[in-house]
Amino acid sequence: KNEVEQSPQNLTAQEGEFITINCSYSVGISALHWLQQHPGGGIVSLFMLSSGKKKHGRLIATINIQEKHSSLHITASHPRDSAVYICAVGHNQGGKLIFGQGTELSVKP
């Protein structure tokens, strides 16, 4: 079993839909990161959080430390949101990032 699990692995949505991507982890963490990767490889950091909730534009990230679970929500989805969304946790021993396998999101117009 992977230390970081994401679901779903693939997601297709219609423009305007509310989207949720889930991340569960099994290790002790110092922080959880949500990343966005576009075709070609570039990775952009969306959020880093260690508790509670953060919001940036149409994106919302939440984390429940007790349940070792985080969600990334996209409101009013748009085709430009199409990308791979990756959950990564900062291990509390050594500081390395452990990545989930990613969720490939496709938003259709």
Added chain:
Amino acid sequence: DAGVTQSPTHLIKTRGQHVTLRCSPISGHKSVSWYQQVLGQGPQFIFQYYEKEERGRGNFPDRFSARQFPNYSSELNVNALLLGDSALYLCASSWTGANNEQFFGPGTRLTVL
């Protein structure tokens, strides 16, 4: 300010050769991490350096080595290349490590023939 830069962007090598990949962090960042991303999978941690010291190493063979220079730039070296080393190699910089926001470079796509 310039973001994280990596060179080269693409590289084709043959089995048995060695390769050196380079990364320049954002100015002021003292931590550099290297990741390998095989097609269709999430990145895997290779190394982390902070203040020129190796802080962590992933589950990679000794053919993989790295170092960080006094200006905080970093090199990843891979010897005796195998076909399975073909991947996107990502560098990320941060102030001190995984407790900080990570800034990723564009990656170096390595193809081993």
